Amino acid sequence: MSISFDGRVAIVTGAGAGLGRSHAMLLASRGAKVVVNDLGGAVDGTSGSAAPADKVVDEIKAAGGEAVANYDSVSDPAGAANIVKTAVDAFGKVDILVNNAGILRDRSFTKMDAETWNAVVAVHLNGTAYVTMAAWPVMRENGYGRIVLTASNSGLYGNFGQANYGAAKAGMVGLMNVLKQEGRKYNILVNTLAPMATTRMTEELMPPEAVKLLQPELVSPGVAYLCSETNEESGIVLSAGGGYFARIQVMGSEGVFMEPGTEVTPEMVADQFAKICDMSNAQNFDSSTAELQYLFSKQIKGGVGHSHFS
Incomplete structure (x- = not known):
C-alpha cells in the first residue's frame, strides 16, 4: 500500500x-x-x-x-x-x-x-x-x-x-x-x-x-x-x-446504578465510590447519546447494573 x-x-x-x-x-x-x-x-x-x-x-x-x-x-x-x-x-x-x-x-x-x-x-x-x-x-x-x-x-x-x-x-x-x-x-x-x-x-x-x-x-x-x-x-x-x-480514548467505568426511585444520598455515593472508580470493565462511548442509551438500558429496562446496589 x-x-x-x-x-x-x-x-x-x-x-x-x-x-x-x-x-x-x-x-x-x-x-x-x-x-x-x-x-x-x-x-x-x-x-x-x-x-x-x-x-x-x-x-x-x-x-x-x-x-x-x-x-x-x-x-x-x-x-x-x-x-x-x-x-x-x-x-x-x-x-x-x-x-x-x-x-x-x-x-x-x-x-x-x-x-x-x-x-x-x-x-x-x-x-x-x-x-x-x-x-x-x-x-x-x-x-x-x-x-x-x-x-x-x-x-x-x-x-x-x-x-x-x-x-x-x-x-x-x-x-x-x-x-x-x-x-x-x-x-x-x-x-x-x-x-x-x-x-x-x-x-x-x-x-x-x-x-x-x-x-x-x-x-x-x-x-x-x-x-x-x-x-x-x-x-x-x-x-x-x-x-x-x-x-488515546476517553473511557468510562462500568458504573454503579442506584435503584430507580431510591432517594440517593452523598453517603450512598461514598459507600460505592470504589466501584464507581473501578476501570476493570471500562468502555468508550461514540457519542453523548450512546452514554445516555447505556444508562436507559440499565435503569429503565432493568439490567445487571441494578445488582451493584441492591
Whole structure:
C-alpha cells in the first residue's frame, strides 16, 4: 500500500518551523499542493515575519513540489478565512486541513492573568475553530475532507504551569467529537494528533537525549496517514512521538446504578465510590447519546447494573 496525495490540496497552519514544517514537507513530498501558513511570530505569539513561511515554500518547490505561503493569524476570524481563500485561489479547493499553529505563555495558575489565558486559547482553540469553520463549507461542497486537530498530552494528562495551554488542547477533543458526527455524511473525517516532539516551544525544556529522539519527522507520518484516503476512521486521538504511536480514548467505568426511585444520598455515593472508580470493565462511548442509551438500558429496562446496589 502506497499513500499518495496527488491532486489533493492541503493547508498546514503554523508550518514555518517544527512540526508544521515537517507535516507540510511530507504532504508535499507525497504530491499534495500545500498552503504553508505561518504568522512568523515568536514562541509567545508576538511580532511577525514572512520569512519562515517563505522558506518552507522555497524548500517544497526546490524538492519539486507545489506550495504557496500565507501569513495570516489563525486567531483572527478574517485571517483564518483568508488562509482558506489562499488555498482556493491558488489551487481551487481544500481537501486537507492540519491545524497546527500554536503559542506558549506558561505560568502557574496562581500567576495567570486573563490576558495570558486568552492569548493562548485564542490561537490554539479559537484559531483551530476559525480555520476549520472557513474550510468546512468548501469540504462539504466537494464531499471530501480530512481534518487534523492538534492536542497535547499537557491537555490530556496535565502539566504544571500550562493551565491555559492544557485547557485549549483538551478542547480539541471536544471539538473533534462533535465534528466527527457532523462531518460524517459529507465524507469529512476529523481526527486529533497529540504529538511529542522537539520544537521551538519545547526544546529548552528537554534533555539532549530527548531532543534527539523526539524529532518532528517521527510524528508527521501519523498525520499523513490520518489525512489520507486510506484512513477511514474519524474521532481518533493519536499520540505520536519518537516512533511511538498509540490511540488515546476517553473511557468510562462500568458504573454503579442506584435503584430507580431510591432517594440517593452523598453517603450512598461514598459507600460505592470504589466501584464507581473501578476501570476493570471500562468502555468508550461514540457519542453523548450512546452514554445516555447505556444508562436507559440499565435503569429503565432493568439490567445487571441494578445488582451493584441492591
